[in-house]
Structures are given as structure tokens and as C-alpha cells.
Amino acid sequence: MDFWSRLLAHTPLSSASSRKDFAKDPARRLHRFEKEYSQLLHTWRNSSNLAHDDEAAERIEIRLQELTNLLSDEFRRPLPHPCISFSAAKQVYIPVAKIATSSFNEWIIKEAVLFFATLIESEEEAFVENDSFSGSLTNLLVRITGANSIRLSADIEARIVELAFNITTKIRLNPDILPAWFKSQHQVSQDGKMLLDNHEKFTGRTQKQDFPLFYLLMDYIHHEGKVGDFARTGLLYIIEAASSSVLLEQWIVESDLSTLMATGLGALYSQLSRKLVIDHPPNELPPILAFSDYEHPKSNYEVVSSCSPEFQSHLDTFLSHLLFWQDVLNHCKSVEVKSTLLEHFQVIFLQQLLYPSLLESSDVDGGSSVAVLTYLRRILESVDHPDMINLILHYLLALPDVVASVTSDSGDIVSAARKRKSLDLATMMASKSEAAADPLLFNLVDLIRACLRSQNHQTVYVTLQLVSVILKRHHRYAVSTLLYTEGVLGDSHHRTVGAQQQEVDYFMTLADTIGGQDNFNEVYENTLKDTMIRLENHPCSIRLVTPKVSTTNHKLPALPDGSPGAPQDVRSHSLHPDDPLLNIVLDRLETFFLNPVEVNLALTEALFDLAVCGYMHLEGWFLRNAQGYEFEDEDDEPSLGAPPSDPDSQEYIEYTHMQALQECRRRPKWIPSSLPRLMKVLQKLCDQVTAYRDSVPRFDDLLQQRREAFQIADNLTDNLSMVQQPIGNRTPISHSSTATPSVDRGYFDDDRNTSRERPSGLESLAQRFFSELGTPSRSGSPRGRKEVRRVTSDRPAPPNDTPLRAPLPRSFSPASAASAPLASWEARSDTVFNTQARAFQAIDQSILARRVGIPETKPLVGPITLSFDRNPTMIQGDSVDGDESRASEEGEGGGEDALLAPSEDGETDASTVAGAEEKTVTVSHVLTNAIVLQAFLLEVASLVQCRAGLFDEVRFT
Incomplete structure (x- = not known):
């Protein structure tokens, strides 16, 4: 039977079962491991130089690979693990490290690194805690990554750094492993002090042999990809382990870690x-x-x-x-x-x-x-x-x-x-x-x-x-350095509820004077949401918005900064009207329409951020000073009647409380001279928009087209981002405080029935982006809307203000239309329509290309009625010419003298205007800045409204 058993064992039919039995049998597995190890040593000893003996190097590589495979297969199987025990008892890793160090062969080094990684991964026989194992592995890693080693591939370097990272992970989990890898070799005197040359202490020359693994990771922290990630994380684990070892802490302090990182x-x-x-x-x-x-x-x-x-x-x-x-x-x-x-x-x-x-x-x-x-x-x-x-x-x-x-x-x-x-x-x-x-x-x-x-x-x-x-x-650092602030005590400086409503309506009215056809109520609601998020996320506002745990626990959350020399907690303060930074920003704001758009975006952002902090009071520099309110005697104010005779009675207390509420609801006099400079500048900018509207033909139509172009661009960006994302990762679009709201989806649905020969708004917008014209041409007018153009005033249309729809031919009649083929009529209609459309685009192009300066404006006169679906508000301004009011009867050329008049060929003749501004911009530039200004006014109104509720800044009594 033994003969037949041996014979069947070598047949192909029994080879598969034999391999399975061999893998399950620990004794046979150990026998195979010892055999491969002996052949490895034999090949190494019989080769004089592995760097030049390719055949021996290949055999050694195969043997190392077999040893690694046997170990990897074994520690996944149930105990016993004789191969791993044999490796620990015979210290197989020592000759493996020597072979890889002296081979100068990339493939042998790779297999040696995998061999050590497999032993560490087995978590048996305490390889990581063994001094002999750590010494062999450290010597291997230092030699193969040193200056005299061969150039390794990126894959092998990644495996080396990953191996070092695995060791640091185990050190982090078990600090008792640290002495096997870190051995301080400082010379110590009799009194316990270290004797080191000053230059060697600073440069860290002697420290490298104390902790080679540390410096190995330091060499790779600047690399990209997973190599750098492994190196940086491993170094962090070592530094974290310093808290459990005074010797390592002292070594890191005296090493050149800080010097190398800083340099x-x-x-x-x-x-x-x-x-x-x-x-x-x-x-x-x-x-x-x-x-x-x-x-x-x-x-x-x-x-x-x-x-x-x-x-x-x-x-x-x-x-x-x-x-x-x-x-x-x-x-x-x-x-x-x-x-x-x-x-x-x-x-x-x-x-x-x-x-x-x-x-x-x-x-x-x-x-x-x-x-x-x-x-x-x-x-x-x-x-x-x-x-x-x-x-x-x-x-x-x-x-x-x-x-x-x-x-x-x-x-x-x-x-x-x-x-x-x-x-x-x-x-x-x-x-x-x-x-x-x-x-x-x-x-x-x-x-x-x-x-x-x-x-x-x-x-x-x-x-x-x-x-x-x-x-x-970092607002705390700006309060006493970048800004000129003054402290505020108590709530007497807070504005009343009547003044609050009046100022919010004022900013909303200014935004309305710029004009537009969109649903500004929806735009303002989205702006309110974004403003509330920004207020709540400001670092100084954490103490103000964090709810108290209980009525007896009034301790506020501590600020996450206790560094020596750091500014103290921010207290209630206000910005001084003479603050240099504020006035420099307002100087830039006065030339808003001549500024580059990116500068205006940064200007409005900086002004908004000045007022975001919950401890910053707005009265005096952003809003009117509450100490300067003046009220008129209003006869139509409902009377509360005579006060009760007994001052100590409950009725008298309620009477005084209602009287205080009624007083706070009153709206102060609107005195333009008492307005802070910011409000005056914003009013002046809105007056300039009105002057542009009176001077530039089709200003309102062009402004609306510009707003819709931004809406289309936003939708294109959102659609592209949704297409690029996987279906499972698509998220709904969040609200944003952009200058214009989202485009109505019906706008695209109504466009489907229009002629394809006429360029759509999307196509025209794309042409503008890709052509990058300094003065972009007008896109196709929105189609499918009930109102084609918006009438903003009663003044007559300028000469160039032609209708958007082409007129019908004079020879057209219902009878001729019925007798003519439908296709022929559509062809003639499209031809006329396209011709008119191209003419309108040329006219708009010439208007957009005109160069204008800052127009002369007239101060606000007469009442301004709010039209944002809120309670109408009358803001009375100073009259310049008595009963003269700013109305649309000024005509189309009311403010044209303040602008640079364009010539017939579209060029600006500055000599025709006396005292004209040297710097001019195109009408297209003015339109974009007008939309930015309107968005900022909505943000300012939302800021004032949100702060009143979030930070309790309004007085009701």
C-alpha cells in the first residue's frame, strides 16, 4: 500500500488534494518552510556578489517570496503556527535583512520588506518588542533608503514607509514597545547632565542613531500621495507618544525636528x-x-x-x-x-x-x-x-x-x-x-x-x-489693532423698534430704486437665511447664540484660545465713525461704478464682515445714532387716556409700560444730515443709478437682460455640477445670496416653440463667455413672458428704445395669409424677425459699448414709496428747489451732461464734456455693478433685520 500511496501522490488527480493537506498540516508546512529557508541561505552563501549574479538573485527572490507566502497563509489558519515560531526562534529575519542590504537588487529588497511586514502583521512572538528584530529591520530600512543605496521605485518606497507607519501605529497603541525602537545613546556625566557638543546638539547628528525610524519618516513628510500621508501620520504618532516617555520628550526637544520642520x-x-x-x-x-x-x-x-x-x-x-x-x-x-x-x-x-x-x-x-x-x-x-x-x-x-x-x-x-x-x-x-x-x-x-x-x-x-x-x-485681534473701536455700556445705545423698521425699509427702498422684474421677496428670503447662517457661525457670536443649559447655569462657553498674549474676550463695542479703515473703504465705495467688479465684491464683503460680530454695535457708523433721535408730535397717535391716579397701582404700571411701547414704535425724523457716511454713500450710489437710467437708452431693459443672463449662467453651472456628480451623490442646491434668484423653469419651457434660427439666450451667453469680448453683445431677449419689457417711469421712451417684437409687413392681410402657403408665410416672418433681431442686437451692442463716467446727481427730494410687498414707508428728504420733486418728467437727457457723450462711431469724446471724469467705463460694466449694488443692499437690510432678533438689539420699551 505504501508504494501505491506514493505513486498516487505524484499523479495529477491527487495534486490538488495534496496541496490542501499540506496547507492544513502544520508539520508538513514547517518542513516546507525549513527547506525554503535552507535553500535561501545556500544560494546566498555560494554567491560572491548578488549585484552581478542575476541567476542567484532570481533564486533568492523566489525563495523569499515562498517564505512570505507560507507565513502569510499560516497566520490566517488556526494554531499552531510553527513557521512563525521557527522564524522567531532561529531569528530568520537577521540573514534576510543582511541579504537584502548587500544585494543592491530592487526585487530582493521588495520581498524582504514584505517578509518583515508579514512578521509584524502576524502579531505573534512579540516581534515588534524584540531588540534583535528592531535592530535588523532598522538597519535594513536605513541602508536601503540611504544615500549610497540604489534608486527605488515609488511602489517600493511606499511599502517601506507603510511598514514604518505600521510600527508607529503599534507604538501608539502600546507605548511599552518604544524602548525597542528608541535607544538614547547620550553621554551622561556624574551629575546626570548630558555631555554633547553644542553643534552636534543643534544639528541632531547624534540623534539619528538613537531613533532611526523617526528620521526615516522625516525624510518623506514632503512627498505627495500616500507616501507623504504615511510619513506624516507616523511622525504624529511618535510625537504623541512623547507624552508617555520623558526620555523621548527630552530627545525630541533636543533633536532637530523643529529646525527641519521650520526650515x-x-x-x-x-x-x-x-x-x-x-x-x-x-x-x-x-x-x-x-x-x-x-x-x-x-x-x-x-x-x-x-x-x-x-x-x-x-x-x-x-x-x-x-x-x-x-x-x-x-x-x-x-x-x-x-x-x-x-x-x-x-x-x-x-x-x-x-x-x-x-x-x-x-x-x-x-x-x-x-x-x-x-x-x-x-x-x-x-x-x-x-x-x-x-x-x-x-x-x-x-x-x-x-x-x-x-x-x-x-x-x-x-x-x-x-x-x-x-x-x-x-x-x-x-x-x-x-x-x-x-x-x-x-x-x-x-x-x-x-x-x-x-x-x-x-x-x-x-x-x-x-x-x-x-x-x-480672527475678529478679536482686529478690535484693538485694525479697527478704531470704543466700548459700549448698557442697551441705551440700541435702536428703537420704530427706527429699526424705518432703516430696514430704507435699505429695501434703495434696492427697489435700482429696479428689476424678478421675485425679490424670494431673493430676500434666501438672503435672510444666508445672513443668519453667517451671523451664527461667527466665532465671537458663539457666546451670544449658545442656549443656556438651565436657569441657574449662566456660564458661557469658553473661547478656544488660551495662548499667552492672546487678546481677551471681546466685549460690546462700536466702530468709531473716524476709523481709518472704514473711511478708506467708503472712499473706494464712492467710486463704485468705476471700480472693477472684483474690487466691489471685496468691498461689500469687507463692509458686511465689519458688522457681523455680535458684540459690534451698528449705531453711529452703520445706522443712525440712537442718542440723536428726534420725534415729531403726531396728533393722529392713538391716545392711552389719562394715567391712573395711584402711582403704586398695577394699572399705573401697565399704563407706563404701554406708553413706553408706544414711544418706541414711533419713527424718528429722517434727517439726512444725521445719517452715517455709509448710508449717505449708498443713497448717492442709488441716485447715480437713477441718473444712468435717465441718460442711457433702454437702461432698464438692458439691466433686466443682464440679470437674466446671470440667472442662466447660475443654472448652467448648477446643471453641469449635477451632471458631473454620480446620481447617488447629487444633493439639492442650497440657497445663496447671489445678485439674482434662480430662473423660472417655465422660461425654458416656453422657449421650446420658438424658431431655432434665432439664437437662444443660452447660446448667446455661451458665445459671450467663449469669445471673451470686452463689450459683450446682447443675448436674445427672453421669450414666452407675459410682460416683454418693464416700464419703470412715465417718461417717454428714448429714440433708440425700439420694441422687441418686429412689426408685421404693411402688405399683410388675413386674406393673403389664408391664400398663401403656411410654410411660405413662416419663412417670410422669420426672415423679417431675424433681420430686426440683428438690428436690435447691434443697437444694444452700441449702447453697451458706450463709455460713461460718474454722473451728476441731485439730492433726494420728495417721498419714496416702498414696493417690496412690505408696509409702505415714506422717507422724507431735504428739498433743494422748494417743491421740486425728483420725477420722470426730467426726460431722457436729464443727467446726460454728466456723462461722457459717445460719438457716432461709438468712441467717447472727452473734450465735449467740461470737467468730465478722466476714468470711464462701459455701460455693460455699469450694469453689472448695479446688480452687485442691489444684492449688497438686500444683504445690508437682512443683516440689520437678523441682528435685531438674534442679538436682541432693539428696544421695545
Whole structure:
């Protein structure tokens, strides 16, 4: 039977069952493992040089692969695991590491790394805690990634870093493993102090042999993809483990971790372009810029465009490393390690690189101010760690230093190490620079104010963006530095409910004067929702909007910043009307229609952010001062009757309460001279819109067409995003505070029956985007609406105000139509219609191409009636000419003298207008800015209304 059994065992019919039995049998599996291991050693010893012996290298690779497969299969099976036990008892990993180290063969190295990874993954025999195992693996990793090793592929590097990451994961889960991988070899004197050369201490030369795994991960933290992710996360786990080991904490403080991280961040910052222009790709120009006088800025080898792929790659790399700094500080539980890192961040990055670049920037040398302000904005947008934010803004804003005692649980050993590290850092920096710049002489506030007065609109644009970021995310730092504020005590400064309603109606009325055909009630409701979200999400408003847990628990949530030197909690304050930043912004706002659209968007955003903080009172600079209310004696006010005779009675108390309520409902006199400058500027801008309407033919129709073009662009963007997303990931579109609401879906349904030869609004809009004309042509007028054009006044139509529909031919009659074929009649009608449409487009094109300046306006006279489906409000203004009122009888040329008159060929003749503004823009540019202004007025009204309810800012008694 033995003979037949052996014979059948070698037949093909029994091979499959034999392999299964072999895998199940631990003894046979061990026998196979020992055999493969012996052949591996035999091949290695008989080969003089694996680097030049390809046949031996291939055999060794196969043997290593077989050993790895046997181990991988075994630890997935039930106990016993003899192969794993054999590897631990015989220390198989030692010769495997030596073979891979001396082979200089990429495939052998790969199989050796997989072999070690399989042993670690088995979680048996305590391989990770074994000193011999850690020494062999560490030596292997150091040798194959060192300078004298062969160049490895990206896949093998990923496997190496992943293996190191797995080890750090186990160290994090079990800190007792740390001594096997970290062995401090410092020389210690008799009194316990370490004896190290100062230069070696700072450069970290002796530390590499103490913790090679740490430096292996450090070498890969700048890589992209999963290699960099594994390296950065593994390093975070090691730093987190320092809280459980005083020796490791001291070693990290004295190592060059902080130096390498700070210099690495500085090197990435230095790679960013010194000169920058903000631009958009030609095929991705936002619609709001495409419908304006936007011109692509010029870039060259020295001035880089912000949409350059190479620049975006460098900026993303820099920001990702900055976020790694934040992650390190978040995971670090050691006060000494964190302090060392922040100290190097300030000295090496802030003082030596960031602040000097801000100090040396200029808007006359091709965009260096644009570059550094953009980088600073992106830094403040990306970083959330309070210590980093405090360090950056505390230094750049030149806030006074506060010396705070740092308590450490590690004792005097780590504290002494940190002091030595600080001294070494100061000595090194002193040897590199003779005198460092001091923010006390020129800080970030000075730079912001200077850049806001710049003639370069890109400098103004990026500066306003930076201001908005500071106001939105770090308002506490702006209260005492960037803004000129004054404290407010009590609620006596709050506006009354009558004044509140009057001012909200005022802003709504201003928005209504710009005109439009859309459902502004729906637009305003969406704006209210967005404003409420922005108010609730402001960091200063957390204390105000957080509900109290109980009536006895009045403790407010603590702010997430307890850094030494950080500003204290924000208190109730108001912006002084003479604040330099506010007045510079309002100076820019006065030239709203001549400003670039992107500057106006940043202006309105900055003004909105000034008023978002819950502790910022609006009275005095944003709204009328409550202390200056004046009331008229109104005879038609319902009388409450005579007061009760007994002052102590309940009836008398109720009478006085009702009297106070009635007094607060009264609306103060509307005195234009008492309005804050912001309200006056907004009124002036709306008067300029009226002047444009009186001077520019078909202004209302062109404005409505521009608004509908934005609606179509929004719908196109939403539809494209929905198409690009998988069906399961599509989400409903949220409300947004855009200038125009969504287009009615019926608008597209009614277009289906129109002639296909006539270009649709979508087609015309696409032609404008792709052609990128400075003065885009008019799109096809909306069809299918009941009201073709909007009559905004009773004045006669301008000469060029031709009807949108083509008139019928004079020879047309019902009889001739009945006798003629239908197709022939449709052809003639379409021909006439297309001819008229092209004529109208040419007329509108000439109107849009006209260049205009700032018109002369007349002060507000007479009443303005609100028309936003709210309670009508009469806002009385000062009369200039007695009983003269601003009406439509002025005619079509009422304000035309203030504009630059275009010639017959469309060119502007500035000499024909005396005292005309030098700077002019096209009518198309004015239309876009008018829509932006209207959206901002709705946002201002929603802001005043939402703050009243959210922050209890209105007095009812």
C-alpha cells in the first residue's frame, strides 16, 4: 500500500488534494518552510556578489517570496503556527535583512520588506518588542533608503514607509514597545547632565542613531500621495507618544525636528513666486467678470499668474506642510515640545521670511504686494490652531508681549533641554542676521492701510480679502489693532423698534430704486437665511447664540484660545465713525461704478464682515445714532387716556409700560444730515443709478437682460455640477445670496416653440463667455413672458428704445395669409424677425459699448414709496428747489451732461464734456455693478433685520 500511496501522490488527480493537506498540516508546512529557508541561505552563501549574479538573485527572490507566502497563509489558519515560531526562534529575519542590504537588487529588497511586514502583521512572538528584530529591520530600512543605496521605485518606497507607519501605529497603541525602537545613546556625566557638543546638539547628528525610524519618516513628510500621508501620520504618532516617555520628550526637544520642520516650511515658502497677478483661466472666467470691463493681467517669466498650474502646485504643497505643522501641534501633548516647535516657527519662518517679505513688498514692482498678501490670506484661512494663529497675528500686528510661566509635567530635565535649545537657536540666528526687522516700526495694520490706498486695483482687491479673513475668523485681534473701536455700556445705545423698521425699509427702498422684474421677496428670503447662517457661525457670536443649559447655569462657553498674549474676550463695542479703515473703504465705495467688479465684491464683503460680530454695535457708523433721535408730535397717535391716579397701582404700571411701547414704535425724523457716511454713500450710489437710467437708452431693459443672463449662467453651472456628480451623490442646491434668484423653469419651457434660427439666450451667453469680448453683445431677449419689457417711469421712451417684437409687413392681410402657403408665410416672418433681431442686437451692442463716467446727481427730494410687498414707508428728504420733486418728467437727457457723450462711431469724446471724469467705463460694466449694488443692499437690510432678533438689539420699551 505504501508504494501505491506514493505513486498516487505524484499523479495529477491527487495534486490538488495534496496541496490542501499540506496547507492544513502544520508539520508538513514547517518542513516546507525549513527547506525554503535552507535553500535561501545556500544560494546566498555560494554567491560572491548578488549585484552581478542575476541567476542567484532570481533564486533568492523566489525563495523569499515562498517564505512570505507560507507565513502569510499560516497566520490566517488556526494554531499552531510553527513557521512563525521557527522564524522567531532561529531569528530568520537577521540573514534576510543582511541579504537584502548587500544585494543592491530592487526585487530582493521588495520581498524582504514584505517578509518583515508579514512578521509584524502576524502579531505573534512579540516581534515588534524584540531588540534583535528592531535592530535588523532598522538597519535594513536605513541602508536601503540611504544615500549610497540604489534608486527605488515609488511602489517600493511606499511599502517601506507603510511598514514604518505600521510600527508607529503599534507604538501608539502600546507605548511599552518604544524602548525597542528608541535607544538614547547620550553621554551622561556624574551629575546626570548630558555631555554633547553644542553643534552636534543643534544639528541632531547624534540623534539619528538613537531613533532611526523617526528620521526615516522625516525624510518623506514632503512627498505627495500616500507616501507623504504615511510619513506624516507616523511622525504624529511618535510625537504623541512623547507624552508617555520623558526620555523621548527630552530627545525630541533636543533633536532637530523643529529646525527641519521650520526650515522645510521656509524653503517651500521661498519657492512661491515673489510677484503675482490674480487671474482666471480664459475658459473659466466667472460670468460676473465676463460681463464687465475685465482684462486679463499680463504675466511673464517674473510675474506669475495665479491660475498657473505650476504656481498652484507650489502653493498647495506649502499649505499642506503648514497644515502638517497644525496637526503636529494638535497631537503633541508635551508643553515643552510644543513650545520648541512654536519658537522655531516664529524665529525661522515669521521673523526671517514672512515678515521681511511683507516689509519689502510693493505694488509698483509688478505685484509683490499682491503675492505676499495673498499668501498671508491663504495662511490665515488654512490654519485653525489657536497657538499658531496667536503667534502669527501677535507678531505681525505688534501686540505687546506677555511673559507667561510654562508649566511642564516632565520636570527640570526637559525644561533645561528646551532652554539650551532656545539658546542655540538664538545664537544661530544672531550669526546669520545682523539686525532683524521690528514690527513695532511697521506692522500689518500699516501695510493694510497703505495697500488700500494703492492705485493698483489688484492690490486693493487682495488687501480687502485679507481684511475680510481677519474680521471673519480672527475678529478679536482686529478690535484693538485694525479697527478704531470704543466700548459700549448698557442697551441705551440700541435702536428703537420704530427706527429699526424705518432703516430696514430704507435699505429695501434703495434696492427697489435700482429696479428689476424678478421675485425679490424670494431673493430676500434666501438672503435672510444666508445672513443668519453667517451671523451664527461667527466665532465671537458663539457666546451670544449658545442656549443656556438651565436657569441657574449662566456660564458661557469658553473661547478656544488660551495662548499667552492672546487678546481677551471681546466685549460690546462700536466702530468709531473716524476709523481709518472704514473711511478708506467708503472712499473706494464712492467710486463704485468705476471700480472693477472684483474690487466691489471685496468691498461689500469687507463692509458686511465689519458688522457681523455680535458684540459690534451698528449705531453711529452703520445706522443712525440712537442718542440723536428726534420725534415729531403726531396728533393722529392713538391716545392711552389719562394715567391712573395711584402711582403704586398695577394699572399705573401697565399704563407706563404701554406708553413706553408706544414711544418706541414711533419713527424718528429722517434727517439726512444725521445719517452715517455709509448710508449717505449708498443713497448717492442709488441716485447715480437713477441718473444712468435717465441718460442711457433702454437702461432698464438692458439691466433686466443682464440679470437674466446671470440667472442662466447660475443654472448652467448648477446643471453641469449635477451632471458631473454620480446620481447617488447629487444633493439639492442650497440657497445663496447671489445678485439674482434662480430662473423660472417655465422660461425654458416656453422657449421650446420658438424658431431655432434665432439664437437662444443660452447660446448667446455661451458665445459671450467663449469669445471673451470686452463689450459683450446682447443675448436674445427672453421669450414666452407675459410682460416683454418693464416700464419703470412715465417718461417717454428714448429714440433708440425700439420694441422687441418686429412689426408685421404693411402688405399683410388675413386674406393673403389664408391664400398663401403656411410654410411660405413662416419663412417670410422669420426672415423679417431675424433681420430686426440683428438690428436690435447691434443697437444694444452700441449702447453697451458706450463709455460713461460718474454722473451728476441731485439730492433726494420728495417721498419714496416702498414696493417690496412690505408696509409702505415714506422717507422724507431735504428739498433743494422748494417743491421740486425728483420725477420722470426730467426726460431722457436729464443727467446726460454728466456723462461722457459717445460719438457716432461709438468712441467717447472727452473734450465735449467740461470737467468730465478722466476714468470711464462701459455701460455693460455699469450694469453689472448695479446688480452687485442691489444684492449688497438686500444683504445690508437682512443683516440689520437678523441682528435685531438674534442679538436682541432693539428696544421695545
